[in-house]
Amino acid sequence: MPAAQPPVSQPTAANPSAAALPAAPGAPAEAVTVRAKGRPRSAAADLAILDATRETLAELGWGGLTMGHVATRAKVAKTTLYRRWPSKNELVVDAVASLFDELVMPDLGSLRADIEAVVAQFADLLARPETQAALLALFAEGTRDRQLRRRIREAIVDPQKRLVRQGRAAAQARGELAPDTDPSAAGEEIDIIFDTIAGTVEHRVLVSGEPITPEWTRRFTSLLLGPFPSLAAD
Amino acid sequence: MPAAQPPVSQPTAANPSAAALPAAPGAPAEAVTVRAKGRPRSAAADLAILDATRETLAELGWGGLTMGHVATRAKVAKTTLYRRWPSKNELVVDAVASLFDELVMPDLGSLRADIEAVVAQFADLLARPETQAALLALFAEGTRDRQLRRRIREAIVDPQKRLVRQGRAAAQARGELAPDTDPSAAGEEIDIIFDTIAGTVEHRVLVSGEPITPEWTRRFTSLLLGPFPSLAAD
DNA sequence: CTGCTTTCGCTACGAGTCGTAGCGTAACTG
DNA sequence: CAGTTACGCTACGACTCGTAGCGAAAGCAG
DSSP states (O other): OOOOOSSSOOOOTTOGGGTTSOOOSSOOOSSSOOOOOSOOOOHHHHHHHHHHHHHHHHHHHHHHOOHHHHHHHTTOOHHHHHHHOSSHHHHHHHHHHGGGGGOOOOOOSSHHHHHHHHHHHHHHHHHSHHHHHHHHHHHHHHTTOHHHHHHHIIIIIGGGHHHHHHHHHHHHHHTSBOOOSOHHHHHHHHHHHHHHHHHHHHIIIIIIOOOOOHHHHHHHHHHHHSSSTTBSOO | OOOOOSSSOOOOTTOGGGSSSOOOTTOOOSSOOOOOOSOOOOHHHHHHHHHHHHHHHHHHHHHHOOHHHHHHHTTOOHHHHHHHOSSHHHHHHHHHHGGGGGOOOOOOSSHHHHHHHHHHHHHHHHHSHHHHHHHHHHHHHHTTOHHHHHHHIIIIIGGGHHHHHHHHHHHHHHTSBOOOSOHHHHHHHHHHHHHHHHHHHHIIIIIIOOOOOHHHHHHHHHHHHSSSTTBSOO
């Protein structure tokens, strides 16, 4: 939840979750959008703030990102930021989440090709300075703040599991993978594959600091799909 | 390099890089050790500072770790900290690096058993609050600071690649893996396996926030060793 | 148009941290 | 002993944080 401490939370570009969560003290009931009574929040300000956040992230990194800086850059008062986001962490989650929406499952006709394509997309995303500056810092904050970790998962991580689901479904439709029998086992399998792909690519790029080449992608995909390299006979 | 801006760097518990591992302040050893002339640095202070760092990390997390706090806890002046470590980042690298030394390659008689054992050890290490608070935060800082990333790699990440090398060598001795032919290909294979294991376990524990169970470890190891789950025939 | 409500920009503030400087004292060497 | 270096302590300017208070602006209901 980006903000929602002031009297009445108004849904804006940054407050899509307002509907999902009550949060409005004066609001009558669950149902429809809370009818705004006073001056509505500027949607343009939301966009300007999120843009300014991404730009500052790219230029100065996580450490150089201050609320005052973002406010100045977005041509907005610092108090306006705090009216919408309780802290830097929540602001950056919203600013970065949209970047991950560009990932798509291409369905190229084979499981191997699909995996390699998604890995390449993810690698490109992780090569961007905004993403680099924000992602690990958010994850780090999330290890202490459970609420934040939940928000990160909901806004950034979990939505990408659809890629694994779609890829698996496509491979099953092609006959490359056996159809699911136990749904809970399928869920665990999706989790483990997701953690493996996301974790490995992140570690390669952000920790080891090595680039993701087509050759590396090919090797990694082989490790996933096939047996261990040079296993047993050879 | 932990410190070394003052006139002469004296090797202490926190300054092993001064020359391989002299460690003993009064021991001239073989090489070129700089002969200390004035009052030697207190090795006890180093230990107290590193202990205080780990304790504060465990209690207050990365955000709650301030130089003043550590100094107070270690019963040391704040200036003493800055005389040895230029910033929080370098201090934490040294404080955390030793925790990773406890990881060992057991050689249990099969590649699968060895992998599972190492994964379990790594999972235990990541479950500790000091490690959780520090690791991702350091990685995040490392994405902006190349020097720091290098230090993290040298002190924390790379030393653990020995586990992969030892495990591979043991498996080759057993005949489970084919012997190396191209040494550079072997190096890349070690890198990719390391990134995969470390990245996946980190993502599972620190991002997804799910525990590492024996069942999960078994599944993950199967994913590495065998073909994709429910691949092709079944 | 007129009030009502809420947001907006602005300024100011106390609290906390950072990293450094200066000083007198302690410890060790030759 | 003198020389050298580390130590503890205090103080400091610069910065960021998050909040409070104010008058003005922007929609909405009558």
